[in-house]
Amino acid sequence: MPNIDYPYMPPDRHLKYVPVDHPFMIEASRAREECAGDSLYPVGIVLVKEEKVIARAGNGFNKGPGEIHVCPRVVLDVPSGTGYDLCTLHDAPGHAERMVLEQAARLGVNPEGADAYMYGHWWACEPCWTALLKAGIRDLYVTDDAHERFSRERVYEETLSPSIKTVSLEGFEEGLLNQVREVFKEFQLTEQEKEADVHCAFTSEGVSCFLKGEHHPIYLIPLSDKLVSQLRNVLRQL
Ligand SMILES: [Zn+2]
Numbered sequence: 001m002p003n004i005d006y007p008y009m010p011p012d013r014h015l016k017y018v019p020v021d022h023p024f025m026i027e028a029s030r031a032r033e034e035c036a037g038d039s040l041y042p043v044g045i046v047l048v049k050e051e052k053v054i055a056r057a058g059n060g061f062n063k064g065p066g067e068i069h070v071c072p073r074v075v076l077d078v079p080s081g082t083g084y085d086l087c088t089l090h091d092a093p094g095h096a097e098r099m100v101l102e103q104a105a106r107l108g109v110n111p112e113g114a115d116a117y118m119y120g121h122w123w124a125c126e127p128c129w130t131a132l133l134k135a136g137i138r139d140l141y142v143t144d145d146a147h148e149r150f151s152r153e154r155v156y157e158e159t160l161s162p163s164i165k166t167v168s169l170e171g172f173e174e175g176l177l178n179q180v181r182e183v184f185k186e187f188q189l190t191e192q193e194k195e196a197d198v199h200c201a202f203t204s205e206g207v208s209c210f211l212k213g214e215h216h217p218i219y220l221i222p223l224s225d226k227l228v229s230q231l232r233n234v235l236r237q238l
C-alpha cells in the first residue's frame with residue numbers, strides 16, 4: 001500500500017484492504033447503488049459474519065436512494081472535511097457506517113465480530129470508527145485503490161454534473177442573466193419559458209430554485225456577489 005495520509009485513524013486499528021472485485025466489495029457496491037440516499041458522495045456498506053451479509057445500508061439510508069439533495073457544503077464551496085454542521089445529510093449520523101449499525105439493530109442481528117465492507121469512500125471519520133468499535137466490528141475493509149477511486153475529485157467528477165436539461169428564469173436583470181446563461185452553456189442546459197425541469201426566481205431575498213411541480217424551493221441562494229457561482233453549484237447537483 002502506498003503511504004496514505006488519513007484524516008483519522010484510531011490508535012490501535014487500521015483499515016484493511018481487498019481488491020475491488022472481492023465478492024463482499026461487490027455486495028457493498030450494490031448497496032451503494034441501491035441504498036445510498038446521498039447522490040453526491042454515495043457510499044454503500046455491508047456487514048459480513050460467517051461469510052454471510054447480515055446487514056446492508058448506504059449513507060443517507062433513511063432518506064432513501066434517488067432523492068435530490070442540494071448540499072450547502074457544495075454550494076458554498078467549503079473545504080474538504082469542514083462545514084459538516086451546514087448539512088444534515090452529511091453529518092456523522094448519516095454516514096454509511098452508522099446507518100448499517102442501525103439497520104443491524106432494526107433487523108435484530110448482532111454485529112459483534114462482523115467485518116464491514118465499504119464501497120464509495122476511502123476512510124472513516126472518528127465518530128464512525130468509534131461506533132464500529134463499540135459495536136464490536138472486527139475489521140473495516142475498503143478497496144485497495146479507494147484513496148484514488150473515491151477521492152473527492154474523482155467522485156464529484158461523476159456526480160456533479162446536472163441530470164436536469166431545462167431551466168426557466170424569472171426576475172433576473174440583464175447583467176446577471178448573461179452570467180447565468182454562461183453557466184447554462186457550460187452544463188448544456190436549455191432555457192425555456194415554462195414547464196422546465198427547474199425554475200429559478202430572482203426576488204429581493206435571493207434566488208429560489210424550484211423543481212418541476214414543487215412549491216417549496218429545493219434551495220434558496222441569498223443575495224451576494226457569489227450568487228452566480230452558487231447558482232452554478234446548485235444546478236450541477238440537480
Ligand atoms: Zn450535504
Ligand SMILES: [Zn+2]
Nearest residue numbers: 095124125128
Ligand atoms: Zn463517518
